[in-house]
Amino acid sequence: MKSTTDLARPFVDAAKDVFNSFNIETRTGISVLIDKQAENVCDLSGIIGLSGDAVGAVVVSMEGEVAKLITQKALSKDDVSKEEIDDAIGEIVNMIAGNAKEGLEEYRIVISLPTMVGGKNHTISWRTDGNKIISISFRMEGGKTFYLLLALEASR
Amino acid sequence: MREVRVLVVDDSSMSRNTSINFFKELSKTKAEFLTAPNGKEALKIALTQGKIDLILLDWNMPDTNGLDFLKTARAHAMLKDVKIIMVTSEKHKDNVLEALKSGANYYVTKPINKDKMKEALEKVNMIV
Numbered sequence: 261m262k263s264t265t266d267l268a269r270p271f272v273d274a275a276k277d278v279f280n281s282f283n284i285e286t287r288t289g290i291s292v293l294i295d296k297q298a299e300n301v302c303d304l305s306g307i308i309g310l311s312g313d314a315v316g317a318v319v320v321s322m323e324g325e326v327a328k329l330i331t332q333k334a335l336s337k338d339d340v341s342k343e344e345i346d347d348a349i350g351e352i353v354n355m356i357a358g359n360a361k362e363g364l365e366e367y368r369i370v371i372s373l374p375t376m377v378g379g380k381n382h383t384i385s386w387r388t389d390g391n392k393i394i395s396i397s398f399r400m401e402g403g404k405t406f407y408l409l410l411a412l413e414a415s416r
Numbered sequence: 417m418r419e420v421r422v423l424v425v426d427d428s429s430m431s432r433n434t435s436i437n438f439f440k441e442l443s444k445t446k447a448e449f450l451t452a453p454n455g456k457e458a459l460k461i462a463l464t465q466g467k468i469d470l471i472l473l474d475w476n477m478p479d480t481n482g483l484d485f486l487k488t489a490r491a492h493a494m495l496k497d498v499k500i501i502m503v504t505s506e507k508h509k510d511n512v513l514e515a516l517k518s519g520a521n522y523y524v525t526k527p528i529n530k531d532k533m534k535e536a537l538e539k540v541n542m543i544v
Contacts, residue, residue, distance in 0.1 A: 278527055281527040281529065282527070334430060335430060335433075343429075344429070344430070347428050347429050347430050348428075348430045350428065351428040351430050351431055351526075354428070354476060354505050354526075355505040355526050355527055356505075357505070358475075358476070358504065358505025358506045358507055358525075358526070359505055359507045359525065359526075360507075361506065361507055361508035361511070362507035362508060362509075364508075365508060365509060365510075368508075368510065369508070371476065371506075373427070373476055373477070373478055
């Protein structure tokens with residue numbers, strides 16, 4: 261059975277590739293385990309649930325201004341609406357989860373539709389054990405940071 | 417040369433627009449675009465709005481997903497021969513095989529770019 265770290269790697273690689281495709285260069289920082297009740301310091305989270313042979317969730321969390329910047333890059337325009345930001349970030353999380361499945365070919369994983377959650381310091385209540393939730397920081401050009409949060413558990 | 421009609425089915429407006437923009441850039445044929453945010457709406461359009469030449473189809477969508485739409489379309493006399501390209505983030509080889517087995521003419525993974533779209537349109541003879 262793969263460890264949580266091994267399960268996480270395809271998601272990190274997929275995230276780098278997806279952001280790179282929108283001309284957003286990123287550098288990953290350290291990965292840390294977080295508490296299942298940890299307060300999220302970001303304004304906006306895009307969440308996708310996983311079911312099947314590996315269960316859990318994939319979350320991309322960021323400040324509102326970072327979400328706006330990413331959406332501007334993805335849509336190649338400066339003027340972006342709240343709806344466009346939610347749509348773009350949700351679709352990016354969908355691409356990360358769907359692309360990561362390529363690196364987990366031995367597992368049959370079903371991904372949910374993305375859900376967007378907003379609000380300063382919103383809390384994500386994880387259903388996974390606390391020692392299996394990983395937070396990886398991604399630093400963009402100019403120093404802006406967003407986070408990939410992964411709660412992953414293989415069922416076989 | 418007659419105008420082609422393309423149905424773009426995706427729950428993300430960003431992805432719908434991306435597909436439309438690449439098609440416009442790549443195809444020399446004038447096109448009319450119809451859009452739907454899920455398979456249910458797409459089916460309604462495909463069965464009531466006249467002949468469709470090409471469907472660009474996402475997989476993960478609310479109501480009716482892309483795979484279910486694909487299976488329904490291939491079982492329907494009006495849609496069994498329409499060209500369908502899956503445009504989806506689902507990259508697992510089982511997903512690709514399932515879609516092709518269910519009648520997709522080609523399969524490209526998001527994020528799409530000009531090269532991927534060009535290859536897909538060439539495969540279904542939509543670049544003339």
